[in-house]
Amino acid sequence: MQISQGQLNTLAYCPRRFQHTYLEQLSVPPNPDQQAALTLGDRFHLLMQQRELGLAIAPMQRSSQEEAQIYDAVERFLASAPEVLRRDRVQFRQSEHRRTLPLDSFLLTVVYDLLILEPDQAEILDWKIYATVPSPAILKDNWQHKLYPFVLAETSNYSPEQITLSYWFVRPHVAQTEAPPTHLKFPYNRDTHEQTRQELQQILMTLTAYLHQFETRNSLPQVAEGSDRCSHCPFAIRCQRIRSSSPTNDAVPSLDEIDEIVI
Template sequence: MLRLNQSHLTKLETCPRQFQHSILEQFLSPVAPDLQEKAEWGKHFHLLMQQQELGLPLSPLLEQEQEMGASVISLLNATHERRLNHPQHWQEAEHARTLNFEDFLLTVVYDLLITQPNQGEIYDWKTYPKPKKHQLLAQQWQTKLYLFVLAETSHYQPEQLSMTYWFVQSKTASSSPDKTAIQSARIAYNVKQHETIRQQLKTLLNQLKQDLENYERQNIPFPQVAEEKGICPRCLFAHRCQRNAVSVQGNSSRESPLVDLDQIAELPI
């Protein structure tokens, strides 16, 4: 049974042929040095937050990485009061869940899951700036999949769930250690959204079943995105897809939809 995460769903929705090349055939896109550096920073930051939730000492690590330490402290200060307001809460860092849906295993890993009797909230740490449009967050597959899976695998009603993104900007955090240094965006949830996502998933996964069958039994490639969408000129697989490719070496890698998100801790929208 194929396991799918939010990165895979994004690839399927963006361009099914991208899913074929990167997931089924394991052709990975090269990562630009600047993105690789940001990825390492993000991975290290997530590790520190996980250690903090496990009660492990952070002082030696924070002394070595002062800028990152300031970001960790700012985030802890920003979220501390919200956690104390719920004395019956339970929380776990790097909480993983799996949902069997339409013959696929949908997998999620929450940076932090906080629950109380009548409410569940997902926290996600982001090391890129907060998007100007709140709707961008609500529409991305990470938000939709994380909330959908939690609703399907818990006793909570959709209206009792939410997801909060915390945007850790190291420069801001280091210069201003108070709570205002960390921006956040809370995504509420409801039954209507839940059923809409259910239908979106069914449509996407039913198409994937058909594409997989054609690919495995008849060696028919996955469909390509329409050229008028403007994705191909920035795609590192354009030559493989026999599309009119341009040089992508000078382009910012953050614009490419084909950077393997599983290898990047944080990537701007």
Template sequence: MLRPYLRPFSMLSLTQGHLRLLEICPRRYQYTYLEHHTVPTDPAVLERQRWGTEFHRVMQQRDLGLPVDDVLQADAALGAAVNGLLAAAPELFVPQPEGFRQSEHRRTLTFNGYALTAIYDLLIVGPTSAQIIDWKTYQRPTEQAQLAKEWQTRLYLYLLVETSHLAPEQVSMTYWFVAPPTAQAAPAPPSSITIAYTATQHRHTEADLQRLTDQLSDLLAMEADLPQVEAGQGYCTQCPFAVRCQRSSERYGLEGSLVLPAIADIAEVPL
């Protein structure tokens, strides 16, 4: 009997989060996205997610021309973050007479039997160039070279080129990091990292997408649990399913204390 996610004629959607987990640990991908297992979440993590979701919602409402003043006045920290971003990047909020601009813009591409999907926080497309803007509600976590290797960067740029008239060299992706308030210190001012794109990178991403989707199709055809990552890779220390996988010693350490995930590994909540 087929599992529910293997029913005939269904097309699985693959987002950047799916691709990242597939590459790290297929079993974690299975638990998270195919079987939808839930795990207890630290209240501090939930609060960061709530704050990030609210920030994204305000930015979307503002871009749609909807009033946000009452929300920003009710939350001083949120107001300071939004106003700080507007001051740091005023060019992003100047109306365009030509082209396309949309917040929370979704794009999907059928690829090798799967639906590659991305939701852009802000997409600005002109006649000869395009910018993908992504809001990150935490301090800058990585250097530009590492950020360029992330599946979010790679998938978002790849999808835009494949679904538009633009060449790879005509698109870019900019991450804006807006830190939420903390009890320890005042948040840093907004900062950004811009990733350029090339035809070579586009071909490499396509090859990796082909490899991962071929691998996933082969694994799903076996109708068995997907393989686990090797324990020595170190990913189990930040995995919420370490106990389910009988690797709790990796998750909790030799002293039995819980190892919390990095901020960058906390999933954003889509609007």
């Protein structure tokens, strides 16, 4: 079973949500705001990948305000990140670089937005299209922060002290003068590496037990009842944590009150 940082985050957040999302492969369409954010992120990553491949990223004509915003965000980011542009001393660099690591009957899988390898150091770069920049504590608690450098150290000759993880936060919805890209860089070390190994072994052991439980009971544990996580979860009704409200006959408008939709 391939395991990504997203799956580990979901498992740690709520085992039942992990069940619905990955074991039962249920999905809930994102709301318009979420979809817009996902689209912006996908476009930004695609343009950065095109640049690494040597392809032109400037369109002949910017057909919409959204397109103009994302291209301006890329240009603003490149102007603020000279180390992303440099290629001296670099022996390897690749966009969307994938690595896998077998561990305890699982295959840990990571995809780096950009990996830069030099003779004496390695840097993992990650682009994020966020409205606000999370605190370092929140970033460190995320499984992406733990898994990305761990897999690189385990699958290369670099020591943990030679590895860094850099985040670039880009906000395309505001003016350039108001929101320059924010750069957060985190060094790695042996102590953190061994701590991550222990955490991985623990959570994978838990996942193994959950998978056996799912085979026999078709059900994984839920978070404690009353948790605020349920109020933001798309599976809250399915888990019977939020009651589905059925409108009464009085609440249903008549056909005469419904505006016609022109197609």
